[in-house]
Amino acid sequence: MFEKSTWIRLPRNVVVGHGVRSSVVEVVDELHLQGRPLLVTSPTPRAVAAEPVAADFEAAGIDPAIVTIESATFESVETVIEAAEAEAASYLIGVGGGKAIDIAKMASHHLDMGFLSVPTAASHDGIVSNRGSVPDGDTRHSVAAEPPLAVVADTEVLAEAPWELTTAGCADIISNYTAVMDWRLAKRLKNVEFSEYGAALSEMTAEILVDNADHVRPGLEESAWVVTKALMSSGVAMSIAGSSRPASGAEHLFSHQLDRLAPEAALHGHQVGVGSIMTAYLHGGERGIWRDIRDALDSIDAPTTATELGLDDETVLEALTTCHEIRDRYTILGNGMDERAAREGATKTGVID
Ligand SMILES: NC(=O)C1=CN([C@@H]2O[C@H](COP(=O)(O)OP(=O)(O)OC[C@H]3O[C@@H](n4cnc5c(N)ncnc54)[C@H](O)[C@@H]3O)[C@@H](O)[C@H]2O)C=CC1
Ligand SMILES: O=C(CO)COP(=O)(O)O
Ligand SMILES: [Zn+2]
CATH class of the missing domain: 3.40.50.1970 (Rossmann fold)
Known part of the structure; x- marks a missing residue:
């Protein structure tokens, strides 16, 4: 039945x-x-x-x-x-x-x-x-x-509004790529509830935003139009899924841990963007999409490094190695990252020196 x-x-x-x-x-x-x-x-x-x-x-x-x-x-x-x-x-x-x-x-x-x-x-x-x-x-x-x-x-x-708020919104959307990767992984490994429609809408939203990155420029009201439509579409994906899974994976765990370790250091969207570069690397290694994510963030003036977030390397590494404990949400981080592996991933992606 x-x-x-x-x-x-x-x-x-x-x-x-x-x-x-x-x-x-x-x-x-x-x-x-x-x-x-x-x-x-x-x-x-x-x-x-x-x-x-x-x-x-x-x-x-x-x-x-x-x-x-x-x-x-x-x-x-x-x-x-x-x-x-x-x-x-x-x-x-x-x-x-x-x-x-x-x-x-x-x-x-x-x-x-x-x-x-x-x-x-x-x-x-x-x-x-x-x-x-x-x-x-x-x-x-x-x-x-x-x-x-x-x-x-x-x-x-x-x-x-200050331009960095808009670039933070863009980065929150770009991070959907890795959020959906984590969601698919959790479905495969842990049989978590998964919505094809929620996932597809989330990915398509990131795709459209990246395709329209040329229209996202300071001082243009059209930027606010393009970004707001993407933010709403991503919110609808969460409502379809009945969870924040389409828009929140390990890159969000990283950001939430930064909020604890370095409160108010950077905007939510900027933190998840940098997290997304590193978790894309963990998903796909050298040949993964981490460079595409970094370049997309860079093209709309969003931070791509710890320094641009106003953080030191050690804080980034601490967040990366402990953020799996923040909530019971299975992601590419599994049961947690080893410190040397975290340093290697963060260095290879240029997030830390
Ligand atoms: N419920 C959900 O699905 C989601 C929730 N969030 C949450 O949203 C929060 C992040 O949102 P933000 O907007 O980055 O934080 P926020 O609400 O703290 O705003 C960031 C800063 O922008 C200022 N601001 C807002 N509008 C302004 C304007 N027109 N002119 C000048 N300054 C202005 C605010 O006063 C604040 O200082 C986090 O707590 C995050 O967890 C983020 C994504 C999804
Ligand atoms: O920020 C979100 C989506 O962009 C959702 O936040 P949570 O990680 O708290 O679910
Ligand atoms: Zn978010």
């Missing part, structure tokens, strides 16, 4: 383009959301977009509340839940980079409320995904969360 079933949850409205920030109130109306919104943001995105969106609500006769979080932690999720209850909010709007959107997503899941995603940076592929990513002591959780009811991605805002 056939007993499989799946429930794929995706946004109902995706609004992308020049000046669409001012459409948030209209999108809320179209979704028939009633009552008071709580805008969940972080310090810089608050001024960039949350306050203008709040002003639009006020002009429409709706009184919004705002809460500012500083970090992506379970404490921040609690802060937002308490603010939603204290302010009698009816739905949430995440306004900012990956951290603010993740926290809004997880709080809305807990509160059983709808949420909208309003990215201010094309820096990560959590914009539409149904996952939240949170560090917790020695581990890193990929938490099932509420996908957004709608996404409003203003390319004018995204293009005005």
Whole structure:
């Protein structure tokens, strides 16, 4: 008897383009959301977009509340839940980079409320995904969360954000190549659940981005358009898979461990990009695709070395040899890398000297 079933949850409205920030109130109306919104943001995105969106609500006769979080932690999720209850909010709007959107997503899941995603940076592929990513002591959780009811991605805002945020988003997408390699390996060796559609969409997204790398240049609003579409497509791949597997393999474990060893040293996307160069080497050796990944990152100004990440060689090696412990996700790292092997791989790929 056939007993499989799946429930794929995706946004109902995706609004992308020049000046669409001012459409948030209209999108809320179209979704028939009633009552008071709580805008969940972080310090810089608050001024960039949350306050203008709040002003639009006020002009429409709706009184919004705002809460500012500083970090992506379970404490921040609690802060937002308490603010939603204290302010009698009816739905949430995440306004900012990956951290603010993740926290809004997880709080809305807990509160059983709808949420909208309003990215201010094309820096990560959590914009539409149904996952939240949170560090917790020695581990890193990929938490099932509420996908957004709608996404409003203003390319004018995204293009005005610092360029390195956009290159981080590109690197988060390029890392899909190795994430899917790890996923296929885990399917073969550990029989983990695998989605051909999720994997194919993730790989195709990276392919399209790399093919369009010439259009990803500082100062071009078209860059924000190209990158945001890829970030959304990658998020949809995660929602189809029901896990972050299509977009998160060993290169993400490496980045999550760096977040513990050298907090705030570099952007998430930049860290996973450098991790992807090294894990591509582990998958394919000299003849593997690690050079293609390095060149793709280089072509869009993303870091390809420890120095460009602002890290010393020893931190990179420590992360590489210990990151398999971060979570129970089988990857090319298996039960962990030997220190000499890690040094050899990192040196051969030019990540360390
Ligand atoms: N849930 C998911 O599926 C995914 C979650 N993530 C998570 O997202 C986070 C990484 O996202 P990021 O955006 O890199 O981090 P972030 O949210 O900390 O943003 C990076 C920096 O950019 C600033 N910023 C944002 N918009 C700006 C603007 N318009 N102008 C000037 N500064 C601006 C922020 O204030 C912050 O200082 C990590 O916690 C990562 O784990 C990443 C990918 C997928
Ligand atoms: O960053 C992600 C995909 O780009 C997902 O993060 P996790 O590794 O926490 O699942
Ligand atoms: Zn990522």
